[in-house]
Amino acid sequence: MGSEIHRPLADFPANIWEDPLTSFSKSSLGTDTFKEKHSMLKEAVKESFMSSKANPIENIKFIDALCRLGVSYHFERDIVEQLNKSFDCLDFNQTVRQEGCDLYTVGIIFQVFRQFGFKLSTDVFKKFKDENGKFKGHLVADAYGMLSLYEAAQWGTHGEDIIDEALAFSHSHLKEISSRSSPHLAIRIKNSLKHPYHKGISRIETRQYISYYEKEVSCDPTLVEFAKIDFNLLQLLHREELACVTRWHHEMEFKSKVTYTRHRITEAYLWSLGTYFEPQYSQARVITAIALILFTALDDMYDAYGTVEELERFTDAMEKWLPAAPNGIPDSMKFIYHATVDFYDKLDEELEKEGRSGCGFHLKKSLQKTANGYMQEAKWLKKDYIATFDEYKENAILSSGYYALIAMTFARMTDVAKLDAFEWLSSHPKIRVASEIISRFTDDISSYEFEHKREHVATGIDCYMKQFGVSKEIAVDAMGNIVSDAWKDLNQELMRPHAFPFPLLMRVLNLSRVIDVFYRYQDAYTHPEFLKEHIVSLLIETIPI
Structure with a gap:
């Protein structure tokens, strides 16, 4: 791959947690x-x-x-x-x-x-x-x-x-x-x-x-x-889990293999912790945090690295779920492909052993749908095409990545997330769509200025402005109202009687809550200094008793 290839690189802020584990008190005395x-x-x-x-x-x-x-x-x-x-x-x-x-x-x-x-x-x-x-x-x-x-x-x-x-x-x-x-x-x-x-x-x-x-x-x-003792005891468990995720990232040599992505190990773990904090979901948190690191690399690869030709090869291979990465793409993209496919295949095997046959198929399908959403945006960018707001909204459901993420949070909920839960999730239930809208549009509003500093596909705000011929302020207000309506949909879907176990619905609610905290005022996942105080209070400082 020659250096003359034009890549829409982003100037992402650096990782601020080289090794958060060094900040922790090693003592477990008492x-x-x-x-x-x-x-x-x-x-x-x-x-x-x-x-x-x-x-x-x-x-x-x-x-x-x-x-x-x-x-x-x-x-x-x-x-x-x-x-x-x-x-x-x-x-x-x-x-x-x-x-x-x-x-x-x-x-x-x-x-x-x-x-x-x-x-x-x-x-x-x-x-x-x-x-x-x-x-x-x-x-x-x-x-x-x-x-x-x-x-x-x-x-x-x-x-x-x-x-x-x-x-x-x-x-x-x-x-x-x-x-x-x-x-x-x-x-x-x-x-x-x-x-x-x-x-x-x-x-x-x-x-x-x-x-x-x-x-x-x-x-x-x-x-x-x-409450204080409970918090501190859970914090010890959460630190161990973050250590697992950090170890995986180091062993994969992720930082040197993919230099252009946002390296957000601690923030990805916080996202996972926001989805479930209870002790019985320990393994689920680790798996979800690792998946979030992979999703971040995929997002940045489509958004800020790959050419359309390379991304088409990558997407086609993922659509066919080929065991090997395709030729004609850079080594960093091959690494992302192998890391992702291996992670999903291993998870699929584990689910099969647990008697949850077919769940792995739906996990992979959710990822393929997300990749297709990313691919569509890359094509729009290449053509310099501003989609209509309706076109954008339809694709935004996929490019939010929340179908893949919700499905991943179900993967280790062994007791309640059987095949029927994954089938239900794939049928676009209202609660899933509401969460995807909250995710995509809250992010669009908060990251608008940063995205416009570089070569980037038109956001929902741009598409709304173009379709309705309105100012940025009016477009932002309109999208804010869409987000508020989505929260009302989500609230309604949480009311009894429930079609599926309440713990599954709680994952969707909690993932929407993470979006509100991470993106309501700024894109805090991209700019991690805005999450620093939360990471310190939840993972580094214990509560004095």
């Missing part, structure tokens, strides 16, 4: 003691949860605390069983709608039910409106109530006008409210305005909430100690 303490505290917390059932409203507040402190996964079955009872209980439903149940409490109840897939009616908020149909002015004095309303309003679905109004009302006042709140509440409001709890990565939300909760007057010391 881990056994902490495990014993953890076990003892878990029993005490369970006892508190059980005794809170005597008052269903206090019980839901307790569930909310368990969720936000990151320990609800220990009591999931009991929580769902209790919510089921309360949801169907006439007395409970009447109490929530009575005047005595304040805005803060109703907001929490609404959030908790919807979080677990119970579609509590929006009429619980009617009593907070005046005779003109507006939210009552005096509510603004209630900082906790307004924050609770704002968080609840994130769970809206289509046609819920009162939720849209609640979101606008609470959002318009919260910045001012934070300026007259106690310092720790002000920080929480600021964090919520940046990333509401529903759209945040759960480990980040947990880390922030622990710091907030322990300063609250109502703090339960047993619960907060349990």
Whole structure:
């Protein structure tokens, strides 16, 4: 391959974590003691949860605390069983709608039910409106109530006008409210305005909430100690997993073999951690993080390295799933091809051994679809073609890469992700499409300026501007509305009854949350300094106990 070949190279920022493992404390002294303490505290917390059932409203507040402190996964079955009872209980439903149940409490109840897939009616908020149909002015004095309303309003679905109004009302006042709140509440409001709890990565939300909760007057010391120990014990496991992923990257000699890609080992692991943090998904996190490193290399190869002729050869080989990389492509592309095909073939073998025949076929198919989406964009760039927005949107579902990524997150969910789950995912269910739209368009909005500094295919914003003859600002607003609508679709698909096990739907939700954190304000995956504080708080610093 002669140096005269023109390549659309990108000036990607360097990796800022040469070896994050050197930042970790090597000491695991006292881990056994902490495990014993953890076990003892878990029993005490369970006892508190059980005794809170005597008052269903206090019980839901307790569930909310368990969720936000990151320990609800220990009591999931009991929580769902209790919510089921309360949801169907006439007395409970009447109490929530009575005047005595304040805005803060109703907001929490609404959030908790919807979080677990119970579609509590929006009429619980009617009593907070005046005779003109507006939210009552005096509510603004209630900082906790307004924050609770704002968080609840994130769970809206289509046609819920009162939720849209609640979101606008609470959002318009919260910045001012934070300026007259106690310092720790002000920080929480600021964090919520940046990333509401529903759209945040759960480990980040947990880390922030622990710091907030322990300063609250109502703090339960047993619960907060349990949450801290649980966080630190999980952190040890997460560090081991990152070490596995880092080792794989070094052993593959990835850095020297593919010099033009974004080397984002730690960020890829954070993406995976955002998808599932619980201990039973340890192997799943490692596999997903490695897949994300491969997907990044593929994305950058199509976007910022290969010529159309080389990429066509590559895509054709992948479409046929040839065991060897095609001729006529550079060594770096051959390396990416072999690394990807070998990774998928090995995974396919493992799935076959587990009796999950056919799942590997769907994993490969999802990757081939993504490659076809990338290929289409490369052809558009070569022709200097600006697609119509409709054409772009159809291809964006593929080029988001989220079909391949969602499928990969299912791969190690052995108990629930059988062949029927992969078949369902391949049928373009609404929740998958919503997540793909959130992924593609949120990224398009945040990375617009960076992409325009180099040779790059027209983004969704360019296509919208061209098709509708509007300014960049109007196009950005329109795409923001498309993303908001996709979140409403996603919220609706999380409501019961579920066609497939809830843990599978949670992967799609969590992957959408990662996008909100990584891309809402800037492309933080490409510019990793924007994720640094999260990596430090989740993987490097332990919580003092």
